[in-house]
Amino acid sequence: MVNKEIEIKLGVIGRPEDLIEILSTIGEVSNEREEQLRNVYYDTEDHVLFDKGIGLRIRKSPDFAEQTLKFRGENIGGLHSRGEYNVPVDEDIDTPNLSLFSKDIFPEDFNISQISDRLIPLCEIDFTRYSFDFKAMECVFEVAYDNGGINLGSGLYAPINELEIELKKSDKNEDDLDITAIFSSLISVLAEKNLPLTLEPFSKMHRASVLLRNERSFVSFALRSQASDLNAYILDLIKSYENLYGLFLLKQDPQIFSCAAATLGTLLYSLKKLRKSGKMAFFSHERLPVNYRHDLKIIIKVLTMFYEKCTKFEKVFTNSVLSGNKNKVSAAMQKLRKMESDCQVYVIPLKLRVLISMLVK
Structure with a gap:
């Protein structure tokens, strides 16, 4: 059972x-x-x-x-x-x-x-x-x-x-x-x-519930940590981005996308701060430190690429919504998903979670 x-x-x-x-x-x-x-x-x-x-x-x-x-x-x-x-x-x-x-x-x-x-x-x-x-x-x-x-x-x-x-x-x-x-x-x-x-941030039922209730009040910022706790803050930013991006995929609202893009920008800045911090990282039960700088460099590169594409997309998508042309909105959404897939953004959240779990607090 x-x-x-x-x-x-x-x-x-x-x-x-x-x-x-x-x-x-x-x-x-x-x-x-x-x-x-x-x-x-x-x-x-x-x-x-x-x-x-x-x-x-x-x-x-x-x-x-x-x-x-x-x-x-x-x-x-x-x-x-x-x-x-x-x-x-x-x-x-x-x-x-x-x-x-x-x-x-x-x-x-x-x-x-x-x-x-x-x-x-x-x-x-x-x-x-x-x-x-x-x-x-x-x-x-x-x-x-x-x-x-x-x-x-x-x-x-x-x-x-x-x-x-x-x-x-x-x-x-x-x-x-x-x-x-x-x-x-x-x-x-x-x-x-x-x-x-x-990425598919929401379950099937969660998607149905959001659409049925037809509300915009589902915007969720999962920032429970202080920015001074960089490890926890980065994890919270990932959760916040996924919540906002999942909501945008359902609502197709330019304002929600702007919030998601801004959160992605903050995440990028935080990862660059992490790269400069020189924090040590260890595998579980291991004494020798792990060199994670190369992986982090790739993660930052991928997210930077996607963030730049999102900045351009935001203007195009807003114009499509304001024009009232549903075909343009649909075409823009398909383009966004293709950009996301090409950048392989879906790999990043789990990779970051693994990396953060190894870092010394």
Whole structure:
């Protein structure tokens, strides 16, 4: 019933045609499969579940039906870690039964009976999942390419075209399992083969919730650290950028993009300060220092390239929005995603997180 879900989510431009061939060069691929998945997500009319960081769905395929609770966890660089609880249900069920879950998993002030009575379907997310098992680095992953869309009602539709890599189990001891480094290594392999990937900061349900509520108040700056604590400040800047960029991809609002670009600029400046700081870095359980300057130089170069492109894009995109021409806006968004993929920005957040974890505070 219980499982801690740890996975990386990335957007895809087109189809990842060579994915199996690429991963076969570094590990073992097996059990290829294709599924049609229908997912209905639920909440109360006043969004009690969303406000508590809970996602609730019923998922059905021709072979199974289950209801799932997901709790808000950590997300950086597309790497999601959160609690997930699944229970099988009858195929003809059309409303979740919260009493099937253990009471212990809910917040203390959560009235299961009362909230169950108020549940309504919010949206339907349907997609084809092409997946396979992948074994490498003493770990077993499920790799899935999802293609479909979010049906929001009233003719509103948001496409889904993304890659998920979920850690299912590992032969390593928990103390020796550096999840961030493992996923970073995997993503680096995909980047070396030039798969057309992009950042996908929000989960499917998060995207649906933002679009359904039609608000701009989701702008989130994750700056809980003081700028004097450079390591923590850089991590907070990464989170803030991802929140803003994810929101922009949904809202396509020039003001949100300006905030995201400004945050990227601050991140770049902070990384340059880090480069000058001369901080020492060490692998876990190692005494000899690590020379990270070359990696940091490449990260700064990539982000500088993308930042300069974003500065030019901001003007073009604002003019497209102000013109009221939806075709121009759509073309500009496609251009941005192509620029992002070409710069391989999706690799950077995880690489930075690995680097920051090695630095002496």
